Amino acid sequence: MIEIRFHGRGGQGAVVASELLAQAAFLDGREPQCFPFFGVERRGAPVTAYARIDDRPVGVRTSIVNPDVVVVLDPGLLATTPVCDGLKDGGLLLVNSPRPVERLAAPDSVRRAAVDATAIAVAHGLGSRTMPIVNTTVLGALARASGAVSLEALGRAIDRFVPSHPEANRAAASDGFASVRCVDAGVPSSAPPTAWAPTAPLVLPDGPIATVPSRSIRTAAWRTLTPSIDLARCTRCNFCWKYCPDDAVELDARGYPVIALDSCKGCGICAQVCPPKTIAMVATEETAP
Amino acid sequence: MTREVLSGNYAQAYAVRLARARVISAYPITPQTTIVEKLSEFVASGELDARFVEVESEHSALQVVVSAAGLGARTYTATSSQGLLLMHELLHWASGMRAPIVMGVVNRAVAPPWNIGADHTDTIAQRDTGWLQFYPESNQEVLDTVLEAYRLAESPEVRLPAMVNEDAFYLSHTYEPVDVPTPEIVDRFLPPRESHAVLRPGVAARLGSFTGPDHYVEFRHELARATEAVGKRLPEVEEEYRRFTGRSHGGAFPTYRAEGADAVLVTMGTTSTTARTVVDEMRAEGLKVGLAKLRMFRPFPDDAVRELAGSVDRLGVVDRSYTFGPAGAAATEVRAAIYPTPHHPLVAGFLAGVGGRDVTPAHVRRMFEELLGNPGEATRWEDLLPAEVGAHG
Numbered sequence: 081m082i083e084i085r086f087h088g089r090g091g092q093g094a095v096v097a098s099e100l101l102a103q104a105a106f107l108d109g110r111e112p113q114c115f116p117f118f119g120v121e122r123r124g125a126p127v128t129a130y131a132r133i134d135d136r137p138v139g140v141r142t143s144i145v146n147p148d149v150v151v152v153l154d155p156g157l158l159a160t161t162p163v164c165d166g167l168k169d170g171g172l173l174l175v176n177s178p179r180p181v182e183r184l185a186a187p188d189s190v191r192r193a194a195v196d197a198t199a200i201a202v203a204h205g206l207g208s209r210t211m212p213i214v215n216t217t218v219l220g221a222l223a224r225a226s227g228a229v230s231l232e233a234l235g236r237a238i239d240r241f242v243p244s245h246p247e248a249n250r251a252a253a254s255d256g257f258a259s260v261r262c263v264d265a266g267v268p269s270s271a272p273p274t275a276w277a278p279t280a281p282l283v284l285p286d287g288p289i290a291t292v293p294s295r296s297i298r299t300a301a302w303r304t305l306t307p308s309i310d311l312a313r314c315t316r317c318n319f320c321w322k323y324c325p326d327d328a329v330e331l332d333a334r335g336y337p338v339i340a341l342d343s344c345k346g347c348g349i350c351a352q353v354c355p356p357k358t359i360a361m362v363a364t365e366e367t368a369p
Numbered sequence: 370m371t372r373e374v375l376s377g378n379y380a381q382a383y384a385v386r387l388a389r390a391r392v393i394s395a396y397p398i399t400p401q402t403t404i405v406e407k408l409s410e411f412v413a414s415g416e417l418d419a420r421f422v423e424v425e426s427e428h429s430a431l432q433v434v435v436s437a438a439g440l441g442a443r444t445y446t447a448t449s450s451q452g453l454l455l456m457h458e459l460l461h462w463a464s465g466m467r468a469p470i471v472m473g474v475v476n477r478a479v480a481p482p483w484n485i486g487a488d489h490t491d492t493i494a495q496r497d498t499g500w501l502q503f504y505p506e507s508n509q510e511v512l513d514t515v516l517e518a519y520r521l522a523e524s525p526e527v528r529l530p531a532m533v534n535e536d537a538f539y540l541s542h543t544y545e546p547v548d549v550p551t552p553e554i555v556d557r558f559l560p561p562r563e564s565h566a567v568l569r570p571g572v573a574a575r576l577g578s579f580t581g582p583d584h585y586v587e588f589r590h591e592l593a594r595a596t597e598a599v600g601k602r603l604p605e606v607e608e609e610y611r612r613f614t615g616r617s618h619g620g621a622f623p624t625y626r627a628e629g630a631d632a633v634l635v636t637m638g639t640t641s642t643t644a645r646t647v648v649d650e651m652r653a654e655g656l657k658v659g660l661a662k663l664r665m666f667r668p669f670p671d672d673a674v675r676e677l678a679g680s681v682d683r684l685g686v687v688d689r690s691y692t693f694g695p696a697g698a699a700a701t702e703v704r705a706a707i708y709p710t711p712h713h714p715l716v717a718g719f720l721a722g723v724g725g726r727d728v729t730p731a732h733v734r735r736m737f738e739e740l741l742g743n744p745g746e747a748t749r750w751e752d753l754l755p756a757e758v759g760a761h762g
């Protein structure tokens with residue numbers, strides 16, 4: 081049995097990716113079991129999906145904590161989510177990223193693979209630059225890098241189950257298959273190690289009512305765009321501070337805004353309300369380490 | 370027959386199409402929504418000849434199908450969690466008016482706090498409303514059980530509504546292969562509903578009108594007799610279904626490797642699949658453990674439970690819901706069922722998987738190990754976070 085875990089965002093197609101993988105594996109004559117987990121159904125919020133593929137019916141109904149393969153559909157998640165948690169030694173990490181595969185931050189004990197699925201998807205007209213629909217491209221890359229499913233079956237599954245632009249999706253899957261780049265386990269990563277602030281264990285209060293300040297809810301993982309302030313033009317009007325729905329704008333000693341990146345969900349309201357328009361929303365992947 | 374990869378929710382929708390339901394009404398709620406979304410597509414495309422009635426709440430949805438069932442139509446609705454709670458009043462009307470509705474319920478935790486994970490509190494809280502309740506463990510069982518539920522619910526001696534439940538995500542959003550019977554086969558197993566309709570144009574009649582103490586007792590007694598009839602009728606329906614499709618799911622309380630077992634775990638829904646795998650692993654290690662599945666919770670299969678209890682010394686009952694009684698809902702019922710029998714096995718209660726928390730093979734193994742040791746009968750919260758056990762345990 082092979083166990084695969086997908087990390088993506090609502091709207092990117094992680095849920096459909098797990099369904100398509102199930103259909104393709106079935107066409108390969110295998111027994112799939114694929115399902116997503118999501119909380120709030122909001123575009124941009126992190127979504128996890130799971131797939132098991134075996135030669136006989138799968139006899140366990142739980143999420144996957146020790147995957148053979150981890151697939152990351154959005155490179156921005158690498159900065160906010162410990163995607164490699166539980167990944168088996170010798171397992172595979174596949175990331176949608178334009179970077180050289182050697183630069184992916186990952187333990188040396190795993191195989192790494194990268195595919196520039198965003199560029200491929202955009203080239204085939206699938207989604208937009210800020211919200212590309214990369215699922216079929218990534219599945220093509222997965223077929224090559226993991227062998228979990230055949231490209232031929234994936235193409236047939238796309239034809240049957242992708243309602244819009246099946247041809248473009250099939251072509252994107254082929255491009256993903258052709259262009260994925262892999263390095264073996266044991267090759268050291270040249271990326272600076274990601275310093276994960278360990279998540280503090282949640283301590284419930286003794287009383288019946290939990291008073292959790294909204295600042296302690298880390299909505300950073302939702303962010304696909306990050307506010308960047310040009311302080312030279314800032315008038316210190318504090319509109320951004322007042323309007324931020326997540327209390328993510330702090331003021332420094334002189335009254336200049338500072339974005340608390342743990343809480344900022346990237347909604348862009350601060351940029352909208354800023355009178356001199358000094359706040360630009362930039363793609364989160366470009367701000368990742 | 371075709372074999373297709375379907376989600377649990379689509380398996381439910383496919384079954385309703387095969388059953389040729391005539392009136393469907395529902396209000397969307399995650400994780401149920403994709404059931405009625407699929408059905409509305411079938412109705413829009415003409416693949417299903419039914420009226421799809423859009424409403425402003427779950428309460429209204431159930432009222433629509435209660436009324437349509439009163440006119441003799443085969444009906445369907447679906448909901449989850451808070452939506453089911455909003456239906457509570459109408460649930461009693463449906464059973465009291467003997468409306469053989471089938472309803473899909475995707476079991477989802479009850480708020481607060483908000484949570485859309487698998488948890489049986491929503492349906493367990495409706496156990497006294499007179500509805501039959503099934504807890505399938507696979508998408509195949511979901512599809513088959515919807516068809517069986519119509520046949521059972523519409524049997525003249527039963528005529529009660531039925532819920533076919535699915536664990537949120539572990540079934541509702543899980544894609545896996547399912548055998549879909551042909552319409553020709555299903556039409557033979559499940560012909561159009563024989564109408565016992567009370568309400569007919571041109572005939573003056575009422576459903577659910579006022580009754581004083583002079584007759585109310587008899588109405589309730591009729592309900593009790595109808596409920597008792599389910600125990601006899603279900604095996605017949607399963608046998609008919611097996612004749613047409615080659616499949617059956619073992620009645621109300623199927624067991625697995627329970628013969629000669631030192632300890633048997635009683636499970637509901639998807640925990641059963643994981644537990645069966647653990648039983649095989651532990652049996653291979655020489656440990657005599659077995660499994661029994663409460664496939665049907667209402668009516669409660671007292672006789673089958675008593676039969677199992679007569680041959681086992683240790684029973685562990687896993688509840689995926691917290692109820693405010695002496696023990697978990699299923700544990701309480703198991704104890705009550707075996708009280709009149711001479712042989713009383715130890716019955717340990719486990720709470721696990723509440724709010725969508727994974728019930729892993731390791732959890733199941735630990736429950737078996739505790740059961741084989743000396744568990745006592747107090748209810749155990751099997752999967753609390755370690756920090757919480759000390760703080761609140």
Ligand code: SF4
Nearest residue numbers: 324344345347348350
């Ligand atoms: S984008 Fe701006 S307004 Fe939105 S959460 Fe971040 S700081 Fe606040």
Ligand code: SF4
Nearest residue numbers: 314315317318320354
């Ligand atoms: S809204 Fe714009 S100008 Fe006003 S404080 Fe914020 S960044 Fe500065």
